[in-house]
Amino acid sequence: MPLKLSYFGDTSVPVEVEGLTPDWACDKSPAEIERFEIFEGNRKRPLAEMFRVSGSATDRCFEWEGNLAGVHWIGAGMQTGEMHVHGPVGRHVGSGLRGGAIQIHGDAGDWAGAELHGGLLHIHGSAAQMVGAAYRGAPKGMTGGMILVDGDAGDEVGAAMRRGLIAVGGSAGDLVGFNMIAGTVLVFGDCGIRAGANMRRGTVGLFGAARPTLLPTFRFATTIRPHVVNVLLRTVAAQGVKFDQRLLEEEFDIYHGDAVSVGRGELLLRQVEVAV
Amino acid sequence: MADPSPTPQTLKLGRVAVVDTFAEAFPIKAARLIITADSQQWADTAATVLCGNATSVIACDIEAAIERKIPANETPDGRPGTAVLAFAFTVDGLAKALQNRVGQCVLTCPTTACYNGLFDCPKEKQIRIGGGIRYFGDGFQRSKKLGDRRYWRIPVMDGEFTCEDYFGTVTGVAGGNLLIGGTSGTAALRATEAAVAAMRSCRDVALPFPGGIVRSGSKVGSKYPKLKASTNDAYCPTLRGDVATELPKDCRAVYEIVLDGLSFDAVQQAMRAGLHAAAAQPNVVMITAGNYGGRLGKHHFHLRDLL
Numbered sequence: 001m002p003l004k005l006s007y008f009g010d011t012s013v014p015v016e017v018e019g020l021t022p023d024w025a026c027d028k029s030p031a032e033i034e035r036f037e038i039f040e041g042n043r044k045r046p047l048a049e050m051f052r053v054s055g056s057a058t059d060r061c062f063e064w065e066g067n068l069a070g071v072h073w074i075g076a077g078m079q080t081g082e083m084h085v086h087g088p089v090g091r092h093v094g095s096g097l098r099g100g101a102i103q104i105h106g107d108a109g110d111w112a113g114a115e116l117h118g119g120l121l122h123i124h125g126s127a128a129q130m131v132g133a134a135y136r137g138a139p140k141g142m143t144g145g146m147i148l149v150d151g152d153a154g155d156e157v158g159a160a161m162r163r164g165l166i167a168v169g170g171s172a173g174d175l176v177g178f179n180m181i182a183g184t185v186l187v188f189g190d191c192g193i194r195a196g197a198n199m200r201r202g203t204v205g206l207f208g209a210a211r212p213t214l215l216p217t218f219r220f221a222t223t224i225r226p227h228v229v230n231v232l233l234r235t236v237a238a239q240g241v242k243f244d245q246r247l248l249e250e251e252f253d254i255y256h257g258d259a260v261s262v263g264r265g266e267l268l269l270r271q272v273e274v275a276v
Numbered sequence: 277m278a279d280p281s282p283t284p285q286t287l288k289l290g291r292v293a294v295v296d297t298f299a300e301a302f303p304i305k306a307a308r309l310i311i312t313a314d315s316q317q318w319a320d321t322a323a324t325v326l327c328g329n330a331t332s333v334i335a336c337d338i339e340a341a342i343e344r345k346i347p348a349n350e351t352p353d354g355r356p357g358t359a360v361l362a363f364a365f366t367v368d369g370l371a372k373a374l375q376n377r378v379g380q381c382v383l384t385c386p387t388t389a390c391y392n393g394l395f396d397c398p399k400e401k402q403i404r405i406g407g408g409i410r411y412f413g414d415g416f417q418r419s420k421k422l423g424d425r426r427y428w429r430i431p432v433m434d435g436e437f438t439c440e441d442y443f444g445t446v447t448g449v450a451g452g453n454l455l456i457g458g459t460s461g462t463a464a465l466r467a468t469e470a471a472v473a474a475m476r477s478c479r480d481v482a483l484p485f486p487g488g489i490v491r492s493g494s495k496v497g498s499k500y501p502k503l504k505a506s507t508n509d510a511y512c513p514t515l516r517g518d519v520a521t522e523l524p525k526d527c528r529a530v531y532e533i534v535l536d537g538l539s540f541d542a543v544q545q546a547m548r549a550g551l552h553a554a555a556a557q558p559n560v561v562m563i564t565a566g567n568y569g570g571r572l573g574k575h576h577f578h579l580r581d582l583l
Contacts, residue, residue, distance in 0.1 A: 146423075163421055184420065203420065227312070227389045227438040228420050228427050230353035235422060248354060264418070 002084075003033065003057040007066030009050035013041035014090065018073035020047065022060035022081025022100065033057065060100075064089075069109065075102045078119070091128075094121035097145060110154070113147040115140070116164065122239065126151030129173070132166045132185075133159035140181060142166070148241050155192065158185040161202070167236045169243060177204040180265060184232060188243040199258050199265035205229070206269050207247055214267065218257035223271055225251045287580055289555040292563055293524065294579050299453045299547065299565035302573030304333075305370050306448035306538055307403060308393030309360045310346060311382055316356040320345070322385035323358040326377045330362070331485050332534070334494070334505050337373040339363040339450060339536055341482035352391045353438070359393055361482035363450050363536045370445060371403035378439065379409040383430065389438040392425070394538075397444030406439035449575050450536040452481075452543040455493060455511060455564045456554045461529040463559035465489075468531040474553035475535060480542035483535050490532040496568060508566075527561045540575055548582040 003025060009015055016039040025033050034048035047053065055063075060081030064074065072090035075083050075097060083102040085093075091109040094102045099119040104112075107125035113132045127149045133156050134141035141161040148167050155173035158166045161183040171189030180199035190208035194215055206212055233248060252268040285296040311326070313319040323342050330340035339362070346357035362377075364370035382390050390405070406428035410417040413430040419441070420427045426441035456471060458464030472488035475481060483489075498506035509515045510522040511530045523530070533550060537543035554563055565579055 144421075165422060184422075201418070222435075224435045226429065226436050227353045227355070228429055228436070230355070231422065231427065231438075232420070234352070234354055 001055045002059065002061035002063045002082075003053070004055045004063045004065065005047075006052040006054075007050060007064070007068055007071060007087075008052060009040070009071075011040055011050075011070070013070075015040050015050060015071045016073050017047075017071060018076050018092075021075065021078040022057060022062060022083070023079045025057035025062075026060050026081070028057065030054070030056070069107075072109070075121075078102070088125070093123075094119075094147075097121055107151070108149075111135075112149075113142060113145075113166075116142045116145050116147060118145040120146050120148070120239070122148045122150075124150045126170065127153045127168075129154035129156060130159060131157045131168075132161055132164070133157070134161075134179075142183065146235075146239070148236065148239055150241060152189065153187075157187070158183065158204075161185070165232065165235070167239075167241050169241050171208065176206070177202065177265070180204070186232065186236065188241075188247075196258055196265055196267050198261045200262035201264040202266075203232075204265070204267050205232075205252070206267060207243065208270075211269060214255060214269075215258065217259040218255040218267055219259065221254040221256050221266075223251050223253050226254075226268075229268065287583060289551065289563070289583050292555040292560050294551070294555070294583065295562065295564035296578075296580055297565055298567050298579065299451070299577040300567035300570060300573050301449045301451035301453075301543065301575040301577065303447050303575070304339075304363045304365060304450035304536065305367050305445050306361060306363045306394075306536070307370055307374060307443050307445050308343065308538075309362065309374070309378070309382075309405075309443065310351060310357050310391040310393040311360060312346075312351045312353050312355040312357040312389045312391070313385070314355060314387040316345060316358070318385060318387050319356050319358040322382045322388045323360050325385065326360060326381040327484070328381070330377075331490075333363070333365060333450070337364065338370060338377075339482075339484040340377075341484040341488075341536075343482050344476070344479070353389055355389075361448075361480075361536065361538070363448060363482075363484075367401060367403060367445055371405070371408070374403065374405050374443070375408040378405050379412065383409060383412065383432070383437050383439070386434055390440065392440045392443040394444030394446060397446070399442075401445050402442040403445055404441060405443050407441040409439065446538055448536060448538045449540050449543045451573060451575075452535045452537065452547055452577055453532055453566050454547060454550055454554070455530050455532045455562075455566060456560060457511075457523060457527040457530040457562035457564075459526050459528060459559040459561055463557070464529040464531050467554040467557035467560045468533060470557050471533055471550035471554040474549040475533065475546040478542065478546040478549055480539060481535050481537040481546040483533060485534055488533055488535075490534055493530070493532040493566065496572075522564070524561050530562075532566070543575075544577055544582070547577055551579065551582050 064085040069088040088106040101120040132142035152170035174192035186205040343359040351357035493508040494505040
């Protein structure tokens with residue numbers, strides 16, 4: 001029986017639940033969990049003042065309910081276990097995740113999966129800016145694991161990511177893979193400008209129907225179907241992300257760059273504009 | 277291969293005499309490679325070449341054979357595949373041989389890729405293959421890590437060769453065997469072919485000899501000190517009268533099947549399938565197995581358990 005956390009808070013300031021993870025709660029009684037200190041703005045509150053707590057955390061499974069759009073840092077730093085969130089969530093969901101799985105059945109705010117190190121963050125709705133990105137001033141973003149966004153994502157998806165896989169089922173904003181060190185970002189919808197800007201290594205797949213305008217610092221290499229792309233696409237499909245099945249057969253135009261950086265990155269584009 | 281006991285008892289499977297003896301097998305390190313390509317033909321070609329000169333660890337660096345074809349929807353990259361099982365005495369020996377063979381036989385073959393086929397293996401028992409041959413990329417190689425699996429992408433003239441970094445190993449079983457005797461060479465061969473077909477339908481086993489069949493069964497040692505193995509004279513029909521033969525009167529040819537597997541159960545199941553398939557063929561007069569009196573290996577497959 002999972003631990004159920006039903007949000008009934010009514011506040012216009014941010015609520016932060018950093019540290020409330022299955023790893024912490026698995027050996028705690030419901031009363032102890034209710035006393036867990038969360039922040040409402042800069043004030044500490046016991047969890048029970050804003051969440052109704054029921055069930056048990058012994059099986060390391062959390063169920064979150066309610067309009068959590070103003071609740072931030074859900075699942076941040078989690079190492080094991082499972083979380084299911086029914087409703088929208090705020091910023092920093094799954095930030096620094098190291099293991100386990102977080103399923104968001106709703107939209108997520110900025111910095112979803114920022115600096116994620118392992119495990120799975122699956123957002124079944126859309127995500128805002130900076131998915132899997134590095135925090136300002138940090139040298140690296142995501143370093144492992146997988147972030148899946150069934151809907152759209154905002155700007156700077158995978159900024160400075162070092163390893164791991166991000167897949168966006170819908171469209172993405174500007175600067176996909178900005179400052180990317182390595183890793184993989186796949187965008188199955190259209191994307192904004194300056195994809196891969198300053199990327200060193202890694203792979204950005206831009207599979208939208210509209211072919212994006214690339215920076216002039218990317219050089220065309222060839223048209224081919226790298227076998228490893230099959231592995232990536234099948235992995236994403238196995239997790240339930242929907243995309244145009246023709247991608248499983250198509251060849252891609254490969255561009256290498258960004259020449260203003262190391263230049264070992266690659267952009268994969270659909271060979272021709274496709275009708276959707 | 278056999279060191280026959282002086283008075284073997286026989287059992288019956290249908291009309292066929294089955295010698296009440298056992299096949300003796302020994303532990304060995306094993307790996308499974310999944311070779312994919314744009315077509316089944318090219319996957320098979322790469323697998324066949326990789327398995328060349330890999331019949332017996334008596335004189336080859338590994339024993340290897342195609343295990344089965346894998347449909348496209350079951351392979352990592354969604355293309356037709358061929359599974360190869362490879363066996364060697366040590367994990368290091370297996371790694372060295374497979375690095376060489378994948379580098380020379382799969383990397384070179386059009387459209388292929390090579391993936392690990394044994395999972396849940398502790399890190400210290402894994403062998404590095406892709407990571408060993410990646411240097412062929414001369415600095416242009418790239419890797420892609422997905423979960424705990426790393427894939428090396430080596431640029432080649434038709435695009436990229438993708439090879440997984442680490443491959444799992446298990447301690448398998450080598451040396452399972454059956455000897456099938458017939459009233460003629462043709463009868464013995466047909467029965468052995470039927471047995472091979474039945475055994476190849478089983479999972480987790482490989483038959484490393486040509487077509488799965490050995491005509492030159494061997495015994496340990498020789499009159500020539502340098503030879504580790506020599507012809508199994510007790511089963512050579514042309515030597516009847518010169519040596520203490522093990523052949524029934526009406527037996528004119530014997531073929532042996534040697535099989536390796538990932539587990540005792542896999543080898544036993546395949547031997548059972550082969551034994552029954554061979555016994556169902558006409559003009560088979562004897563089925564037996566090779567052993568060394570229990571001195572060689574700890575795995576004993578008693579034919580009476582397979583009836």
